[in-house]
Amino acid sequence: YSRRLLGAATGLHPDAELACAAINMAVATRGGIEEVHQSGWREDPSKRAIFHTDRGSTYTAHAFTKLCQDLDIRQSMGRVGSCFDNAAAEAFFSSLEWEVLSQHTFENTRAARAAVLDWCYGFYNHDRRHSTIGMVSPISYETAAATEPEAA
Template sequence: MTEIPTACGKLYLATVIDLYSRRLLGAATSRHPDATLACAALEMAVVARGGREAIWCDDEAQRVIFHTDRGSTYTAQAFRALCTTLGVRQSMGRVGSCFDNAAAEAFFSSLEWEVLSRNTFSDNIQARAIVIDWCYTFYNHQRRHSAADGLSPVNYEIRENQPKPEAA
């Protein structure tokens, strides 16, 4: 979760990123950095992947894993209950270690450098529009990632989901 400064105060952004492709699956904003915001981002991510039925797995060892920090947002009962309902396993980094969630930190660093440092937002509506557009239009479809073989997250997923040729 990160803060977006505006002339009207802070706007908070919660995200869910697929570690495999670096695709941003959920991005929610609010004036409050709470479990409701985190739940909204997670629910968006589940919808992006086809809904609960598409991600559910009876074998707990094979379930989707959502890694976060140990902040009160992600340890809140409401967030934990949503993870249980969706069949998502929670994973949390060590207290005070940003390195345990490097993908999220890298995303927020890119957002800061490419968007926040270059814009002054007059209000939350403007900030949300610009940030969400960057997330879903530029970051997912155009921004290349070394972890995705130099492709954008969406193009990487398309390539990886192509049928593989049969070995001779």
Template structure:
């Protein structure tokens, strides 16, 4: 999760962004924005990600239990009972980094760094609505469809998934 400043000199209300990224393709599967940094924001993002992948039945089968792993830091949003319960209900195994280690969640940190450089550093948002519009447009318009990734053979996440879809089950 990250915060996006709004208002004059960034002193207005903060907009919070929660994300779910597929490490295979670097595709942004789910996002949620809100004015509060809490477990509900994380729940909304992971619910959107599951929906993007076709729902619970598409991501979880009994013979392949624990197939989906969701890696996060040890923040209270991800350790909250409401969030951990949702992960269990969806058949998602939680994985958390070591305390004090930023390297365990490098893909998410890289995503937020790109967002900061490519969007946030170039705009001053007067309102949270303006911030939300610009950030989500970049996420789903540019990041998923056009931004190339070295870990995805220099293709966009969507192109990489479409190109490698037949091989994905073997990965």
């Protein structure tokens, strides 16, 4: 809802192991599995986390689907050949490619990883303004949402 990047794993291959690392980071960002279980999703399934992806082998691999089941994350997959139902992720990767990868030449994978993670967790979450959330950063949007009184 906030465009906040919760988990960003890096690796040489886009495989299920990498996706599992990112999901585990996201769960840790939201307070860990105990917090997820205490969030009330069992009583109210609308609070259950949903992870939307394409139908690639990364997200259909046994290790990834099992992890989602273990973490009570509902998998959602788009139609074959359609990028439009995953527009937020497509926009994120387009921004990453344009703002980081195309603007730098990296000496090695360590330097590339550092630049990507700094952009993700530093600039993207804290400073980059998004038109879909009122031209504020994801962290600012979540902070404002957390301090607003709930509607009656």
